Amino acid sequence: MFEAVEDAFRDVWNRPRGTFERFAGLTRTEVFDPALWFLAMDGGEIAGMALGKVIFGEGWVDVVGVRRPWRSRGLGLAMLRHAFAEYHWRGVEKVGLSVDAGSVTGAPRLYSRAGMHVASEYVVYQKELRPGVDLGERSGSLSNTEDG
Numbered sequence: 001m002f003e004a005v006e007d008a009f010r011d012v013w014n015r016p017r018g019t020f021e022r023f024a025g026l027t028r029t030e031v032f033d034p035a036l037w038f039l040a041m042d043g044g045e046i047a048g049m050a051l052g053k054v055i056f057g058e059g060w061v062d063v064v065g066v067r068r069p070w071r072s073r074g075l076g077l078a079m080l081r082h083a084f085a086e087y088h089w090r091g092v093e094k095v096g097l098s099v100d101a102g103s104v105t106g107a108p109r110l111y112s113r114a115g116m117h118v119a120s121e122y123v124v125y126q127k128e129l130r131p132g133v134d135l136g137e138r139s140g141s142l143s144n145t146e147d148g
Contacts (some may be wrong), residue, residue, distance in 0.1 A: 001039070004046035006067030011104050026062060030054070031055055038082055040066075042073055050079040052087070052095075059087040059095035071105070080114040 002023045006103060009015055036052040036059075048066035052059055061083060067077045087095050096119065136145045 004067060005049060005051075005063055005065055008048065008067045011068075012100065014058045029053075036083070036086060038079055038086075040070070040079055042070065048075045048079055048145065050083045052083050054087075054092060057092065059083075061097040064097065064110075072145065074111045077109075077114055082092070082108070086113070099112060119123065 001019075005023065005059060009018075027034075031053045033053055036054070038052075039046055040048040046067070047070035049063060050061060052061045052062040054060070059086050061080070063079060064076055066079075078118045084095060095116075097109060097116075099110070101108055101121070
């Protein structure tokens with residue numbers, strides 16, 4: 001399952017490869033419930049997954065992923081609906097997840113089609129720092145004189 005999750009998320013912008021230890025850590029918490037981990041199989045291959053839990057009475061989906069060969073067939077929506085049905089059966093009235101709004105896989109559209117709405121947003125800024133040139137050593141560079 002770990003390799004299938006990694007494969008499903010390889011298109012996510014700037015996402016480093018996860019580690020098996022971190023993935024396995026999802027199973028070592030007090031809220032882990034294997035009955036909320038769903039796999040879509042095609043023969044012996046994992047086509048997609050929806051991995052959830054319940055926290056403080058609310059559902060949370062840690063992972064919804066569909067591997068490339070099975071995308072654009074409605075599998076992600078079917079898996080979400082299946083998860084929602086299980087949450088509903090348990091009496092859970094709210095289900096959330098987090099997503100990259102700029103997802104190249106169109107994940108926000110999927111969640112909207114599943115009836116979810118944006119509850120909160122935040123923006124993460126990033127700047128890559130690289131070795132630069134010391135401007136004080138270049139001719140014609142900026143100076144600290146009063147004339148500027």
